Amino acid sequence: MRQALVRIGAIVRKEFRHLGRDPRMLLAVVMMPVIQLLLFAYAISFDVDHVPTIVIDSDQSPASQRYLRQYEASPFFDVVARGSSLADVDSAFDHNTARVAIVIPSGFSRSLAASESAQVSVLVDGSELNAAKVSRAYSVAVNQLYGQQLTRDWADAQGMDLSSLGLLEPRIRTWYNPERRSSDFLIPGLMAVIIAIVTVQQTAVTLVRERDLGTQEQLEVSPMRRIELMVGKLLPWTLIAFLDVALITVLGRTIFGVPLRGTALAFALGAMLFVFASLGMGLLISALAPTLDSANMIALLVAFLPSFLLSGFAFALDQIPVWLQWISYGFPARYMVTIARGVFLKGAGFTELWPEMAALALYALVMVLVSSLLYGRRASR
Numbered sequence: 001m002r003q004a005l006v007r008i009g010a011i012v013r014k015e016f017r018h019l020g021r022d023p024r025m026l027l028a029v030v031m032m033p034v035i036q037l038l039l040f041a042y043a044i045s046f047d048v049d050h051v052p053t054i055v056i057d058s059d060q061s062p063a064s065q066r067y068l069r070q071y072e073a074s075p076f077f078d079v080v081a082r083g084s085s086l087a088d089v090d091s092a093f094d095h096n097t098a099r100v101a102i103v104i105p106s107g108f109s110r111s112l113a114a115s116e117s118a119q120v121s122v123l124v125d126g127s128e129l130n131a132a133k134v135s136r137a138y139s140v141a142v143n144q145l146y147g148q149q150l151t152r153d154w155a156d157a158q159g160m161d162l163s164s165l166g167l168l169e170p171r172i173r174t175w176y177n178p179e180r181r182s183s184d185f186l187i188p189g190l191m192a193v194i195i196a197i198v199t200v201q202q203t204a205v206t207l208v209r210e211r212d213l214g215t216q217e218q219l220e221v222s223p224m225r226r227i228e229l230m231v232g233k234l235l236p237w238t239l240i241a242f243l244d245v246a247l248i249t250v251l252g253r254t255i256f257g258v259p260l261r262g263t264a265l266a267f268a269l270g271a272m273l274f275v276f277a278s279l280g281m282g283l284l285i286s287a288l289a290p291t292l293d294s295a296n297m298i299a300l301l302v303a304f305l306p307s308f309l310l311s312g313f314a315f316a317l318d319q320i321p322v323w324l325q326w327i328s329y330g331f332p333a334r335y336m337v338t339i340a341r342g343v344f345l346k347g348a349g350f351t352e353l354w355p356e357m358a359a360l361a362l363y364a365l366v367m368v369l370v371s372s373l374l375y376g377r378r379a380s381r
Contacts, residue, residue: 008232029202033194033244037251040190041183044314048134054081054089054098063109067120070146071102076138089123099125100135176345184259187252188344189313192336194248195271196278196311199241200303203233203282204295230372234279241275252344261347270339270353273360277332278303280367287374307333335360 053071057064071077077100081092092098103121111118122139126132177184249267252258260267285302289295308314310324311333317325328334335356342348350357 008228008235012232012235014232029198029240030243030247033198033248034251036194036197037187037190037248038255040194041187041252041256044182044186044190048131048138049076050078051076051100051131051135051138052080052098053077053100053102054083054092055079056083056085056088056101056103058084058106059104059108061109063112064104067104067108067146068102070142074138074142076135077142093125099128099131100139183256184345185341186313187256187258188340189311189337191245191248191252192274192333192340193307193311193313195241195245195275196307196331196333196336197303198244199237199275199278200282200285201296201299202240203237203279204285204289204299205292230283230368233283234276234368237279237282238275241279242272245271245275258344260344262343263349266349266353267340267343269350270336270343270357270360273357273364274332274336274339276364277335277360277367280364280371281332283371284367284374287371302331306331310334311337313337329359332360332363335363 055068055071057068068079072079080098081088083089083092083101086103089098089101089103092101101121101123103123105119105121108118108120120143122136122143124132124135124139174180253260281302282299285295285298289298306328310317310320310328310331312328313333317328317334320328338356339353342353346352
């Protein structure tokens with residue numbers, strides 16, 4: 001056992017010496033996740049408010065002005081222009097100066113006075129799908145509020161007391177993210193994505209580099225076992241990955257105000273297992289790839305794209321095709337996104353998250369063992 005630890009320690013020192021020869025690389029490995037977090041967190045946002053809105057009021061009546069005040073009082077719409085025809089709407093949409101148009105036809109107030117249906121057109125720029133969906137939902141809500149106000153006015157005019165009626169008053173509350181901030185949703189998942197990219201990318205070249213430098217033969221004739229080599233290769237990057245996790249966690253809490261409702265211990269254990277799983281995936285790529293270029297390319301395809309698209313980071317997994325949902329189980333980022341959001345937003349602990357943690361532990365063990373086996377077969381050729 002002692003000799004095994006000595007041999008593993010020798011590999012660890014060798015890896016750190018390699019990093020020490022290129023301080024810029026070490027700085028990039030440590031700081032790149034921080035830079036990525038800041039860039040992605042500020043660049044990606046699903047928040048929709050103060051949507052620029054153009055108004056065409058062909059009725060020009062007190063009733064139409066009252067209706068428009070519903071939009072002006074809403075924090076979700078900013079009336080930035082007033083036009084006279086649909087050509088003004090086309091121009092505003094084409095020049096991206098407005099995303100929503102409210103078109104009130106002439107005769108609007110006359111229809112209301114006659115207790116008839118008054119037609120209003122709400123036009124939404126659908127070139128940005130998320131903003132279009134949210135703007136449409138907000139517009140429906142504004143119109144419902146205005147319709148309720150008209151009903152109350154009519155009842156008052158008829159001398160009716162609506163308070164005696166059993167009216168439905170739904171009270172909708174949003175749990176875990178009551179302010180519906182994109183940062184609270186994105187940043188816990190973004191932590192997992194960034195760590196996956198960095199760890200897989202760096203460890204994917206570690207064994208290939210030995211072949212390129214001509215040191216693989218020296219390792220093969222040494223008394224070192226393959227599993228000892230794998231552990232020695234993993235440990236330095238494990239320490240660096242833990243430092244990255246700590247840095248981006250502190251940034252997420254201090255700069256973006258992401259709440260931590262669960263225990264830090266649960267998150268730390270999940271992050272540790274996730275780091276091991278991601279490093280194991282990188283080692284597997286390194287054991288299979290024939291060259292540094294191919295290792296980097298495979299790591300990009302395996303770590304970057306699935307971490308974004310198949311982890312639940314940006315899209316709910318139940319909204320993608322079933323066959324892709326099954327494929328997503330093969331990537332550790334899926335489990336870590338669930339752990340991160342569970343701990344940060346829901347206050348989840350070991351009781352709720354043990355299936356994801358167990359999956360990551362099994363994933364890491366299988367990856368390291370398979371990498372060791374493949375590297376041994378390749379070295380014996």
